[in-house]
Amino acid sequence: xxxxxxxEVLALNGDEAVAFxxxxxxxxxVAAYPITPQTIIVExxxxxxxxxxxxxxxxxxxxxxxxxxxxxxASVTGARTFTASASAGLALMHEMLFVTSGCRAPVVMAIAxxxxxxxxxxxxxxxxxxxxxxxxxxxxxxxxxQEAYDSVIQAFRIAExxxxxxxxxxxxxxxxxxxxxxxxxxxxxxxxxxxxxxxxFINVTNHEGKTVPFKLDPNNPTSMGPIALxxxxxxxxxxxxxxxxxxxxxxxxxxKEYAAISGxxxxxxxxxxxxxxxxxxxIVCLGSTAGTVKAVVDELRAEGVKAGLLxxxxxxxxxxxxxVDTLKxxxxxxxxxxxxxxxxxxxxxxxxxxxxxxxxxKHPYIVNxxxxxxxxxxxxxxxxxxxxxxxxxxxxxxxxxxxxHLGLRE
Amino acid sequence: xxxxxxxKFTAKDIAEKPDLFLSGxxxxxxxxxxxVLRLIMKAVRGPTIVTNATGCMEVVSSIxxxxxxxxxxLHTAFENAAANASGIDAALKILKKKRRIKxxxxxIIALAGDGGTYDIGIQAxxxxxxxxxxxxxxxxxxxxxxxxxxxxxGGTPLGASTTTSPAGTVIPGKLEHKKPIxxxxxxxxxxxxxxxxxxxxxxxxxxxxKGLEVNGPAFLHVFAPCPRGWRSDPAKSIExxxxxxxxxxxxxxxxxxxxxxxxxxxxxFALAPQKKKPVKEYLQVxxxxxxxxxxxxxxxxxxxxxxxxxxxxxxxxxxxxxxRAKTTA
Ligand SMILES: Cc1ncc(C[n+]2csc(CCOP(=O)(O)OP(=O)(O)O)c2C)c(N)n1
Ligand code: SF4
Numbered sequence: 210x211x212x213x214x215x216x217e218v219l220a221l222n223g224d225e226a227v228a229f230x231x232x233x234x235x236x237x238x239v240a241a242y243p244i245t246p247q248t249i250i251v252e253x254x255x256x257x258x259x260x261x262x263x264x265x266x267x268x269x270x271x272x273x274x275x276x277x278x279x280x281x282x283a284s285v286t287g288a289r290t291f292t293a294s295a296s297a298g299l300a301l302m303h304e305m306l307f308v309t310s311g312c313r314a315p316v317v318m319a320i321a322x323x324x325x326x327x328x329x330x331x332x333x334x335x336x337x338x339x340x341x342x343x344x345x346x347x348x349x350x351x352x353x354x355q356e357a358y359d360s361v362i363q364a365f366r367i368a369e370x371x372x373x374x375x376x377x378x379x380x381x382x383x384x385x386x387x388x389x390x391x392x393x394x395x396x397x398x399x400x401x402x403x404x405x406x407x408x409x410f411i412n413v414t415n416h417e418g419k420t421v422p423f424k425l426d427p428n429n430p431t432s433m434g435p436i437a438l439x440x441x442x443x444x445x446x447x448x449x450x451x452x453x454x455x456x457x458x459x460x461x462x463x464x465k466e467y468a469a470i471s472g473x474x475x476x477x478x479x480x481x482x483x484x485x486x487x488x489x490x491x492i493v494c495l496g497s498t499a500g501t502v503k504a505v506v507d508e509l510r511a512e513g514v515k516a517g518l519l520x521x522x523x524x525x526x527x528x529x530x531x532x533v534d535t536l537k538x539x540x541x542x543x544x545x546x547x548x549x550x551x552x553x554x555x556x557x558x559x560x561x562x563x564x565x566x567x568x569x570x571k572h573p574y575i576v577n578x579x580x581x582x583x584x585x586x587x588x589x590x591x592x593x594x595x596x597x598x599x600x601x602x603x604x605x606x607x608x609x610x611x612x613x614h615l616g617l618r619e
Numbered sequence: 620x621x622x623x624x625x626x627k628f629t630a631k632d633i634a635e636k637p638d639l640f641l642s643g644x645x646x647x648x649x650x651x652x653x654x655v656l657r658l659i660m661k662a663v664r665g666p667t668i669v670t671n672a673t674g675c676m677e678v679v680s681s682i683x684x685x686x687x688x689x690x691x692x693l694h695t696a697f698e699n700a701a702a703n704a705s706g707i708d709a710a711l712k713i714l715k716k717k718r719r720i721k722x723x724x725x726x727i728i729a730l731a732g733d734g735g736t737y738d739i740g741i742q743a744x745x746x747x748x749x750x751x752x753x754x755x756x757x758x759x760x761x762x763x764x765x766x767x768x769x770x771x772x773g774g775t776p777l778g779a780s781t782t783t784s785p786a787g788t789v790i791p792g793k794l795e796h797k798k799p800i801x802x803x804x805x806x807x808x809x810x811x812x813x814x815x816x817x818x819x820x821x822x823x824x825x826x827x828x829k830g831l832e833v834n835g836p837a838f839l840h841v842f843a844p845c846p847r848g849w850r851s852d853p854a855k856s857i858e859x860x861x862x863x864x865x866x867x868x869x870x871x872x873x874x875x876x877x878x879x880x881x882x883x884x885x886x887x888f889a890l891a892p893q894k895k896k897p898v899k900e901y902l903q904v905x906x907x908x909x910x911x912x913x914x915x916x917x918x919x920x921x922x923x924x925x926x927x928x929x930x931x932x933x934x935x936x937x938x939x940x941x942x943r944a945k946t947t948a
Contacts, residue, residue: 271746282706427666435681
């Protein structure tokens, strides 16, 4: 095992941590368009460029649609590419998200999660990335600025792994993380450069039957992004799904390898469990809310309540087995969703977790709390109330309301 | 840089130069755009990457697992050919700087139809040009959305019947004039803008080469008849691309750093206006204008003539050419 490298502590907000990580990752091309609460990422990166601190071609596009397009095109030309967005910007990219994953372009994109209009709202929730759940992107949700920094670096390794070749979203909660200052341990430029390495390319067969690298190379012409009729399209999609499956292992490996140099790991990279092993009641959530939940778990544990938390770090690919395994002894589960699925039976995370548990040997009681939309604050008191509800379910052996709204004026 | 002799694209040179847009694509017989692509690829000067917007030319040339492209080629979506070019340009620049590619220079050609240029793609195009990316944008203008079945675009001419501007009993096809896209591009203060037509193939090839040699963005507007959408005889596509120039419906010119210059094929009609043909000759051989030759709508051909003359006059003025009186000869 390599020893942990020397690190510096910087006071950075989440966005700055992301920009710093991108800067250290030897990114070749950044194409981006500003949107709150991501703007700081683009601004910081522009400063790095203006001061000659990075060897990166920065393209300040006229829209998010073109930003992702340019990243995708640069990526298939052979460059390591990065962008950032949120909310309306991500929605404007929507079409290109599918094209990027379909072209198997390993673009990394930080999303400072934010609500969608209408009404217009700039604050944090997960409506933007949840809408892109099925776009073929790997989705990692981070708990704090430190993890945002670490995850962006890891994301390049995951995306560019030749068994994966899929784009990665690193989601950080808007304002809660993007604009909040933290002490962030950063690796040296060298250590990051060594960790991310240089990009590798798989070989494919071109129109002349020649084996060529999978990129736009005038010496080895290939056609990329063609039209595929019903006789081929399905197979392309199946391969993307296979790549997602491969990602489950790659994410765990990268998490381990990164831990070896940084001393930091996030569960197994897929899920991060806190006191779940012997828990009777547990919350499942994503992102920064886990911090609040952990504090409440600590309080409850001190009071003798067997409370736990399962933070899903990698939402796509969904680590089904890990979720089932981690929750196997829990008797009542509450899933927290920071977005709505209008007309659905609860939020998307609830759907996924409840569905995963269908094949489990023992089924816990499982309820859903929609919370924090449009940046609505979620207090420890409210989280405590969730655990109380779960305990009541265990006492009465009855679920009164399957889906509830937390901290909402009804 | 190329020498003067290499600029002279002779018929022999062209015939001997290998095709980079290969045969076997699925375009209709008499497809103007396919001819244009084949010609354009005869004018490239070295390592070249092509990127294509969604549309007929992408669909007919890339049906997996086949391809008509002997150069690296990328399609991503309909509205973003210029954004693709931006990304490729950015990547090539930095990869060269970091010595991860060996090419001294790689040309980038972005291809799109009128739909992908006049309408949905104009934002990405305008942005990429404003940012000064080094690429040649080729608009092959078949004057409608052909890939989705002949719907009107901002490039569809007045009076043309399309499936979304059909000629009915009350409405005579498209009610609006063609958007002057090439002039809009000149207004971007870009280094090179030109129009071309495949009948005048040498003029077209030279313009492609000029566009590639320019440092920064270049825009080439190429006339490209579509027998399917124009309801014209597939054997007449090249003839139509001549008639469009002879009637001055599609004059040939270039603007180098904003300075307009009439190209030789069109100069003929400025110097000898009596040679300029009436637009009716061009309109009557196309089914999309058939209704204009019924008593109810025939006034529209006069309107088309009037606007054609007006735009021609304006162009001559921009080119600093004085039109001689029609009565000479
Ligand atoms: C965002 C989006 N809207 C609509 C379409 C459907 N579409 C595909 S090609 C096309 C028309 C292409 O027309 P044009 O650019 O003129 O090229 P042509 O087919 O005539 O060669 C349309 C509308 C699409 N692919 N993407
Ligand atoms: S529809 Fe028109 S543009 Fe499309 S392939 Fe046929 S002839 Fe060419």
